[in-house]
Amino acid sequence: MRNLWRASVPIIAASALLAGPAVAQQPMNLSGSAAVRAASTPLVYVFVIDGADGDEYDKGRLPFTKSLVDKRGTYYTESRAIMVAETNPNHTAMITGAYADTSGIPANDFAMYGNGAASADGCPLEKRTQGPSTTGLAPACVKAQTIFQSTATAGVRDKVTSAGIFGKPKLATLFAAKRSKKKYAADYLWTPCTGSPAPYCRKVPLNSFGYADDDSTMDAVLASVRKGVPTESGKRKKANLTVVNLPTVDVTGHSYGVGKKYRKAVVKADEQIKRFVKQQKKLGLWSRTVMFIVSDHSMATNERKTSLTEVFTAAGIPSSSYLIVQNGGTNFVYLAEPSSPERNDLLRQMRQAALAADPALGIDEALYRDPNPLDGDTVNTLDAVHPGWHLAGPRTGDLVVTQTAGGAFTDPINPVAGGHGGPSTTDNLFTITGGWKGIAKNGALAGQPGPRFDDTGLNPTQAENVDVAATAMRLLGQQPPRDNQGRVLTEAFKGW
Known part of the structure; x- marks a missing residue:
């Protein structure tokens, strides 16, 4: 398990980290290299190149970014996305500093029990049913405090101007929490308009996935810097905290797998970063600019596709007894009757069936969210086997089944050529x-890769996506969000 309170984490007491979200944090120590920081307040930009594999950096396909890092910066060679390795949980991790068991967003798709209601714990449900139903998206689904919310509080709002510019509309939906009836927590939101236009959406061309391309998204970023963004006073200010999602690499990987077109998309994303830097220099802002150039997860070609439903059916397990929610290389299995006295035996049968399946199907692990007294008690749980995943929250499936590298699940369908979600796609980009x-x-900064990339304990000085929030807030002289579990990346800055 990752050591969260090593010497490079000066801002939060160990007891606060262990106790969880409700515990107040200790005041942040902002000493060290004061002269450097006092000279100019940085402008912080988080650029998420959605779906970019860190290996693409190693292979020279982000040459401009590398040239910047070589001159001044840090590249974490063994950085990690959180599980499940998908867009929603990892953007949430960056924006809240919380892992999936705390943030409320364990995967792109998950289920909850509404007991016949239209929503559960703030999340809209797709079906009114007594059993599990997949959820829709709403800001209330995010249970951890975001950097937009923490900077919208009294006493901070006049010091931090925030912007969220998302090529994927679903991310704007997730992070469109309001601080008042008319005001969003973020000072500025931008996303393309889709079927249900939001007040902050803009009409730009959409790709086949319903996302903006990187050109349009970066255009919005450049405009926000040139013109400033609206603030509560009615005046425009330059945002000093901007989070950006560039979706084209991810879309290309899903459409074609990891091949020539994917690699070309990575190169073009690097060129978008070059566009941004060119304007920063032209506007005289480069000396104040700090960029996180990261990815939410990596990408893999789907070499095989597996139906876990067919595995369960072959084992005589009725489909009416469960709901499978597919997330690429990871399946969440929810029991139709979670309080049934047969619960533990049914889960045991499911786990045994999954692990006994033909090895050609590529099923890797099957782990319980909660202890199962009929099958090793705590031995075969997520927390026991992969404590560094921090995945065993209440919205995670009762059973979590994963694929080995190159595999994806098809429950019920999965038509894309490339994907992610499994442990093998947590190898992300982080600079x-x-x-x-x-x-x-x-x-x-070199690290040591471990099995399934579950190796944060081996690499205490590497970065995870949960580290973005605390580090960005430290740059701005502010406390991290309330539920932060990440560390401040002190090694990336002078005197920290």
């Missing part, structure tokens, strides 16, 4: 660079 002189000149 910190810019023109601000407080950025350390580390270049590449």
Whole structure:
């Protein structure tokens, strides 16, 4: 399990991290290299190149980004996405600093028990049923405090101006929490308009997935810097905290797998970063600029597709007894009757069937969310086998089944050529660079890859996506969000 309170985490007491979201944090220590930080308040930009594999950086397909890091910055060679390795949980991790068991977003798709209601714990449900139903998206689904919410509080709002510019509309939906009836927590939101236009959406061309392309998204970023964003006073200000989702690499990977077109999309995303840097320099803002250039997860070609439903059917397990929610290389299995006295025996049968399946199907692990006294008690649980995943929250399936590299599930369908979601796609991209002189000149920080990339314990000085929030807030002289579980990446900055 990751050591969250090593020497590089000066801002939160260990007891606060262990106790969870309700515990107040200790005041942040902002000492160290004060002269550098006082000279100019940085402008912080988080660029998420959706679906970019960190290996693409190693292979030279992000040459401009690498040139920036080589001059001033840090590249974490063994950085990690959180599980499940998908867009929604990882953007949530970056924006809240919380893992999936705390944030409320364990995967792109998950189920909840509404007991016949239209929603459950803030999340809209797709079906009114007594059993589990897949959820829709709403800001209330996110249970951890976001950086937009923490910077919208009294005493902070006048110090931090925030913007969220999302090529994927679903992300804007997730992070469109309001601080008042008319005001969003983020000072500025931008996303393309889709079927149900939101007040903050803009009419731009959409790709086949219903997302904006990277050109349109970066256009919006550049405009927000040139013109500023509206604030509560009615005046425009430059955002000093901007989170951006660039979706084209992810879309290309899903459409064609990891091949020539995917690699070309990575190169073009790098060119978008070059566009941004060029304008920052032209506007005289480069010396204040700090960029996180990261990805939410990596990407793999789907070499095989497996139906877990067929595995269960072959084992005589009726389909009426469960709901499978598919997330690429990871399946969540929810019991139709979670309080049934047969619960533990049914889960045991499911786990045994999954692990006994033909090895050609590529099923890797099957782990319980909660202890099962009929099958090892705590031995075969997520927390026991993969404590670093922090995945065993109340919205995770009763049984979590994963694929080995190159595999995806098809419950009920999965037509795409490439995908992610499984442990093999947590190998993400994570760099910190810019023109601000407080950025350390580390270049590449080497790490040691472990099985299934579940290796944060082996690499205590590497980065995870949960580390973005605390580090960004430290740059702005503010406390991390209330439910933060990440660390401040002190090694990436001078004197921290």
